[in-house]
Amino acid sequence: MEQVVVIGSGPAGLTAAIYAARAxxxxxxxxxxxxxxxxxxTxxxxxxPGFGLEAKGADIIAAMRDHAEKAGARFKMDVVERVDFSGGEKKLFTMMGDEIETKTVIVATGAGVAKTGKPGEAQYWGRGISACLTCDGAFYAGKRAGVVGDGPAAQGAKKYLERLGAEVPAVIPVANLKAFAGDGKRLTAIETDVATVPVDGAFLVTARVPQTKFLEGALAMDAGGHVIADGTKTSVAGVFAAGDCARPSHKQAVIAAGDGAIAALEARAHVALQMACQNMLLTAQGSI
Ligand SMILES: Cc1cc2nc3c(=O)[nH]c(=O)nc-3n(C[C@H](O)[C@H](O)[C@H](O)COP(=O)(O)OP(=O)(O)OC[C@H]3O[C@@H](n4cnc5c(N)ncnc54)[C@H](O)[C@@H]3O)c2cc1C
Structure with missing residues (x-):
């Protein structure tokens, strides 16, 4: 029986692991x-915070993971495919065929952008194609950044980039996108049905999809698939949610990390309360 299982190894999951290990x-x-x-x-x-203006995403994550391991967290390369939260103890069923029982769960499964699946997207993802305006928009001051997306969100992205000093040569609806083209190392153009648009970068402005499908029916979720949480407390006692999987807005690494810390502290309080209740019950039984 585990005390806490953290599902996910992004900033939310790794921070939760550090706090839970230290607790x-x-x-x-x-x-x-x-x-x-x-x-x-990226x-x-x-x-x-603390990593400067030139930090690489992979370096931040490596430092967080090293920290979690040194604090005593254990890691398992696996995917949770199904859960059973109907009893007091929580059960997780993994892709590798394991069944894990745990007193508490921290769901930190993040969100993936709804990708287009068009040629070149996988090759140039993070090499000119980004889904994060807040993170990467400022790199395009004085450069050309295309926007791929629909509706007001895509127009808003164009205005946001222009305010940062970028030139936005086109806003391309996903339906008109043919391919992302590049020189093998970086994105250089966006191809549509009718034209090739030279760019230094491109922003994909489609919905971020929470990775919570495996939790359907087990936890309350909003229409977009985000776990509904009061702070980090979900609809099931002992199950906590942290980071992008529970945040319809403000999807940022430091915010996810903060959620992870809160979730671990809440999980610790939950286990402590359970133990205190059990001890009171045993004491009461002993005095009868
Ligand atoms: C291209 C790009 C650039 C970005 N740049 C910045 C930036 O500069 N600054 C910033 O603050 N934010 C940035 N962000 C946003 C930031 O990365 C996220 O807000 C942050 O990573 C969210 O952390 P998380 O831990 O909630 O989820 P994630 O980082 O999405 O991690 C989710 C984890 O859950 C795991 N997982 C999913 N499903 C399962 C399952 N069923 N079983 C087990 N594990 C599962 C995944 O493998 C992953 O390890 C960027 C995002 C992108 C895509």
Whole structure:
């Protein structure tokens, strides 16, 4: 029986692991398919406290993971495919065929951008294609940044980039996108049905999709698939949610890390309360 299992190894999961380990909970982290989460996809992270303006996402994650391991967290390369939160103890069923029982769970499964699947997207992701205006927009001051997306959000992205001093040569609806083209190292153009638009970068402005499908029916969620949480407390006692999977807005690494810390402290309080109740019950039984 685990005291706490953290699902996800992005900033939320790793911070939760550090706090839970330091609280003596011997946490187990199930890493998922994308070890380190979204931040490893980005070359520059200029807004994570303490790492400076030139930090690389992968370096921040490596430091957080090292910290978690040194604090005593255990890691398992696996994916949670199904959960059973119907009893007091929580059960997790993994892709590798394990069934893990735990007193508390911290869901930190993040969100993935709804990708287009068009040619060149995978090759140039993080090499000119970004989904994070807040993070990467400022790098395009004086450069050309295309926007791929629809509706007001895409127009808003164009205005935001222009305010930062970027030239936005086109806003391309996803339906008109043919391919992302480059020189093998970086994105250089966006191809549409009718034209090739030269760019220094491109922003994909589609919805971020929370990675919570495996939790459907087990936890309360909003229409967009975000886990509904009061702070980090979900609809099930002992299950906590941290980071992008529970945040319809403000999807940022430092905010996810803060949520992870709160979730671990809440998990610790939950286990302590459970133990106190059990002790009171045993004492009461002994005095009868
Ligand atoms: C290209 C890009 C650039 C960005 N740049 C910045 C930036 O400069 N500054 C900034 O603050 N933010 C930036 N962000 C946003 C930031 O990366 C996220 O806000 C942050 O990573 C969220 O952390 P998280 O831990 O909640 O989720 P994630 O980082 O998404 O991590 C989720 C984790 O859950 C795991 N997982 C998912 N499903 C399962 C499952 N079923 N079982 C087990 N594990 C599972 C995944 O493998 C992953 O390890 C950027 C995002 C992108 C995509």
């Amino acid at each position: 003596g909970m011997d946490p187990l982290v199930i890493e998922g398919m994308e070890s380190g989460g979204q931040l490893v996809q 070359s520059h992270v200029a807004n994570f």
